[in-house]
Amino acid sequence: MDSNELLKKVRKIEIKTKGLSQNIFAGEYHSAFKGRGMTFSEVREYQYGDDIRDIDWNVTARHNKPYVKVFEEERELTVMLMVDVSGSKDYGAVGVVKRELMAEIAATIAFSAIQNNDKVGVVFFSDKIEKFIPPKKGRKHILLVIRELLDFVPENRGTDINMAMEFLTSAIKKRCTTFVISDFIDDQHDYYKSMSIANNKHDVIALQVYDKREAELPDVGMMRVLDSETGEERWINTSSKKTRQAYQKWWFNRQQHMNITAQRCKVDLASMTTDEDYVKALMSLFKKRGVR
Numbered sequence: 043m044d045s046n047e048l049l050k051k052v053r054k055i056e057i058k059t060k061g062l063s064q065n066i067f068a069g070e071y072h073s074a075f076k077g078r079g080m081t082f083s084e085v086r087e088y089q090y091g092d093d094i095r096d097i098d099w100n101v102t103a104r105h106n107k108p109y110v111k112v113f114e115e116e117r118e119l120t121v122m123l124m125v126d127v128s129g130s131k132d133y134g135a136v137g138v139v140k141r142e143l144m145a146e147i148a149a150t151i152a153f154s155a156i157q158n159n160d161k162v163g164v165v166f167f168s169d170k171i172e173k174f175i176p177p178k179k180g181r182k183h184i185l186l187v188i189r190e191l192l193d194f195v196p197e198n199r200g201t202d203i204n205m206a207m208e209f210l211t212s213a214i215k216k217r218c219t220t221f222v223i224s225d226f227i228d229d230q231h232d233y234y235k236s237m238s239i240a241n242n243k244h245d246v247i248a249l250q251v252y253d254k255r256e257a258e259l260p261d262v263g264m265m266r267v268l269d270s271e272t273g274e275e276r277w278i279n280t281s282s283k284k285t286r287q288a289y290q291k292w293w294f295n296r297q298q299h300m301n302i303t304a305q306r307c308k309v310d311l312a313s314m315t316t317d318e319d320y321v322k323a324l325m326s327l328f329k330k331r332g333v334r
Contacts, residue, residue: 052188055149063153070328071154084112119160120177123148126224128168129199129270138316144223144251145191152184169200199271201228207236219245225252226300238307250313257293259286
């Protein structure tokens, strides 16, 4: 993509996503994520009505009377965007290419974050960490992020969500809100343990982006299919009912595994397709979190 074309795409995404974040998401984002982080402020004597779970037992033992820890809300958040840049992101049979939708979703979240004075960082991952952009504030930083989202070319084409979650846990020391934006097509790795650990340290939200054509095979006779991550090609007979049913079963089981993993890890999950407006799915997610 040449520089003029890239600048036009960056500007187009900025206009659309900035408008969405200002007019639709700003309030929902604030209620969904602000105030969820708590930092230690001070220790004071226990008062009637205080939560006994806040008692500082070390200070209590030293003074022979109960003391409680006082916490205050973190008004400034760090938002991390974990963006899947594996080979499967380039697929798009119905609607836009997954890569484009993922970039737009990430940009919308980024603009919502900076309007609330939050820092935004990005991790691009395939089956390795491709690039890490440390969290910063400001429009200039967000425009850099959008350019990378649109134009970044990964070295590898595989997917390893487990590795990405381990990197998040080890590399980001301060608690942050993390959006994992991926199609979650990763049959080679079980990411339950690493995602659970990451969510205990941070606040992890999973956003699945997929193409409806990935969910079922059309009946169009012999079809040559390419695995965009491994490069393997093969012919399949889509007119075979058995073949179509086997594919549907694979997709159903994969979706079930993803949903169950998210539930076990207590990670919020939203799915969106390339031919539908992602605004509804994000709004539903933000509102659900905001009323907790």
